[in-house]
Amino acid sequence: MRFTQLVSVGLLAAGMIFAQQSDGPIAMRAVTNDDGTMSYDKKELTVTAGQTVTIVFTNPDTAQHNFMLAAPGSMKIIGAAADKMVRDDTGEDVNYVPKLPQIIYVAPVLQPKKTTTFDFKAPAEPGRYVIICTFPGHWKTMNAVLNVVSK
Numbered sequence: 001m002r003f004t005q006l007v008s009v010g011l012l013a014a015g016m017i018f019a020q021q022s023d024g025p026i027a028m029r030a031v032t033n034d035d036g037t038m039s040y041d042k043k044e045l046t047v048t049a050g051q052t053v054t055i056v057f058t059n060p061d062t063a064q065h066n067f068m069l070a071a072p073g074s075m076k077i078i079g080a081a082a083d084k085m086v087r088d089d090t091g092e093d094v095n096y097v098p099k100l101p102q103i104i105y106v107a108p109v110l111q112p113k114k115t116t117t118f119d120f121k122a123p124a125e126p127g128r129y130v131i132i133c134t135f136p137g138h139w140k141t142m143n144a145v146l147n148v149v150s151k
């Protein structure tokens with residue numbers, strides 16, 4: 001019995017590791033934290049270079065969110081540009097998506113109380129890419145890493 005349990009746990013752990021890098025859809029959701037900040041429920045997604053990544057995103061909030069994929073190390077550049085759009089009042093019409101060469105992919109706006117499915121091709125170059133939401137005040141806590149590993 002004990003051995004069987006161990007095997008089950010082992011298989012479960014292997015399954016979880018496999019699931020993180022599978023070609024299947026990845027479930028993500030928006031979270032409002034106790035202190036009022038926003039975040040994604042996952043801090044890191046691991047995918048294979050060049051694979052199609054499908055995200056099934058649930059937004060239980062009353063706020064809109066976005067999901068941008070950007071070059072490694074670009075979080076602060078994008079955040080600063082998003083903050084500027086809020087100050088200039090130029091962001092709303094473009095859903096707070098700045099025009100920057102570091103941005104690789106922008107998902108459709110994640111509307112309140114909706115689940116949105118979207119997909120994109122993982123970059124061909126392995127690295128730790130930035131996932132970020134640039135709606136006003138979100139980016140500092142609503143960010144994650146797309147860890148792209150080689151095939």
Ligand SMILES: [Cu+2]
Pocket residue numbers: 038064065066133134135138142
């Ligand atoms: Cu957000």
